[in-house]
Amino acid sequence: MTLYAHITGWGMSAPEKVLTNDDLAQMVDTNDEWIRDRTGIERRHIAAPEESSASLGAEAAIRALKVANLHPRDVDLIICSTSSPQHIFPATASVIQDRIGAINAGAFDLLAACTGFIFAMNMATQAIRGGAIRNAIVIGAETLSRLVDWNDRTTCILFGDGAGAFVLQGSDEPGGVISSVMRSDGSGGDLLCLPAGGSAMPATPQTIADGLHYIQMNGREVFRFATRVMANASREVVDRAGLQLEDIDLIIPHQANLRIIDAAARGLKLPMEKFIVNLQEYGNTSTASIPIATVEAAEAGRLRRDDKIVFVGFGGGLTWGAVTVIWTGPFPSAKPINFQQQRRLARIRSWLRRLVRFLEGLIWGRRG
Numbered sequence: 599m600t601l602y603a604h605i606t607g608w609g610m611s612a613p614e615k616v617l618t619n620d621d622l623a624q625m626v627d628t629n630d631e632w633i634r635d636r637t638g639i640e641r642r643h644i645a646a647p648e649e650s651s652a653s654l655g656a657e658a659a660i661r662a663l664k665v666a667n668l669h670p671r672d673v674d675l676i677i678c679s680t681s682s683p684q685h686i687f688p689a690t691a692s693v694i695q696d697r698i699g700a701i702n703a704g705a706f707d708l709l710a711a712c713t714g715f716i717f718a719m720n721m722a723t724q725a726i727r728g729g730a731i732r733n734a735i736v737i738g739a740e741t742l743s744r745l746v747d748w749n750d751r752t753t754c755i756l757f758g759d760g761a762g763a764f765v766l767q768g769s770d771e772p773g774g775v776i777s778s779v780m781r782s783d784g785s786g787g788d789l790l791c792l793p794a795g796g797s798a799m800p801a802t803p804q805t806i807a808d809g810l811h812y813i814q815m816n817g818r819e820v821f822r823f824a825t826r827v828m829a830n831a832s833r834e835v836v837d838r839a840g841l842q843l844e845d846i847d848l849i850i851p852h853q854a855n856l857r858i859i860d861a862a863a864r865g866l867k868l869p870m871e872k873f874i875v876n877l878q879e880y881g882n883t884s885t886a887s888i889p890i891a892t893v894e895a896a897e898a899g900r901l902r903r904d905d906k907i908v909f910v911g912f913g914g915g916l917t918w919g920a921v922t923v924i925w926t927g928p929f930p931s932a933k934p935i936n937f938q939q940q941r942r943l944a945r946i947r948s949w950l951r952r953l954v955r956f957l958e959g960l961i962w963g964r965r966g
């Protein structure tokens with residue numbers, strides 16, 4: 599039986615278009631100094647019209663598969679964590695499954711706001727450890743720019759678009775995800791929410807006129823909540839792993855606000871050097887922020903085999919959670935896979951399947 603779920607691949611994708619604080623100052627009553635001081639954010643990436651949570655997520659997933667050198671047909675499960683899905687349904691994960699040609703995978707979305715990637719990692723880990731699957735892709739993908747009120751200076755300065763993905767693979771070798779914490783407090787759901795567009799408040803001309811399809815947030819309350827739970831969840835997850843905080847080499851936190859990360863560092867009595875921070879470049883990409891920060895840390899050579907890493911997140915719901923990971927890196931594999939070819943094949947396969955469905959419809963339609 600498979601006992602451990604290792605992170606063997608990682609990938610990210612961010613839109614090319616960048617929106618600086620100075621650009622925002624042209625749009626709302628704000629300025630670069632205020633945004634840097636209060637959040638640490640300098641720029642964020644914004645999706646082009648042809649980009650979406652699925653296109654960014656698929657790109658990140660392919661890159662993660664490349665690092666792992668895992669063939670798309672060997673993926674058993676795709677979990678896409680997102681609060682800005684393509685549609686309410688079908689799941690964004692299904693769109694990604696089709697685009698990357700993961701023909702043997704089950705795919706579903708998970709919504710736990712900015713904590714979603716942590717929850718998704720934990721779900722994939724449990725499926726691997728339970729023996730139900732061997733290989734999973736976990737994706738965090740967001741295009742929050744589509745859900746932000748660009749006239750609301752209290753929210754539009756914070757968020758950005760992007761996607762990140764991990765490949766998780768089972769093995770008997772000890773390591774990988776070794777402990778987890780998952781928590782929610784629905785009593786605080788109204789502190790960070792998107793009121794309309796769901797079944798409680800379907801879209802009407804009035805909901806649109808009232809701006810209820812935009813993110814609404816009580817910044818101060820969320821700030822207070824975040825500083826409390828980041829340190830607590832980190833402490834608890836390290837304890838569950840049977841480790842001490844001093845054993846932890848690196849913390850990769852949700853990238854919402856530099857002051858929140860700083861408060862967590864002080865609460866944990868750990869130096870800021872142990873925290874990966876890249877929110878200055880991307881802003882808060884919600885559930886994508888942890889894998890994006892991980893990819894940049896890996897590319898900067900900050901992740902070494904056997905490093906003990908805590909991933910910790912918080913967000914709407916309210917939700918918060920953490921996992922402790924012993925860093926592995928790619929499993930040894932034989933022949934490099936031609937991913938360009940796999941992408942082309944996935945496109946052709948998808949097109950053929952649509953064509954067959956169309957022709958079947960014609961035949962059945964005529965018979966009917």
Ligand SMILES: CC(C)(COP(=O)(O)OP(=O)(O)OC[C@H]1O[C@@H](n2cnc3c(N)ncnc32)[C@H](O)[C@@H]1OP(=O)(O)O)[C@@H](O)C(=O)NCCC(=O)NCCS
Binds near residue numbers: 821
């Ligand atoms: C949003 C946030 C940056 C605001 O910072 P803050 O220090 O709490 O600021 P406040 O809300 O107390 O506002 C202070 C003043 O700045 C003003 N202000 C708010 N946004 C502003 C902006 N973009 N530019 C300039 N001034 C701004 C306010 O109107 C207020 O003015 P007032 O004192 O005249 O009323 C901060 O609360 C935060 O980061 N919260 C957590 C949000 C978060 O991370 N959400 C995602 C969770 S996953």
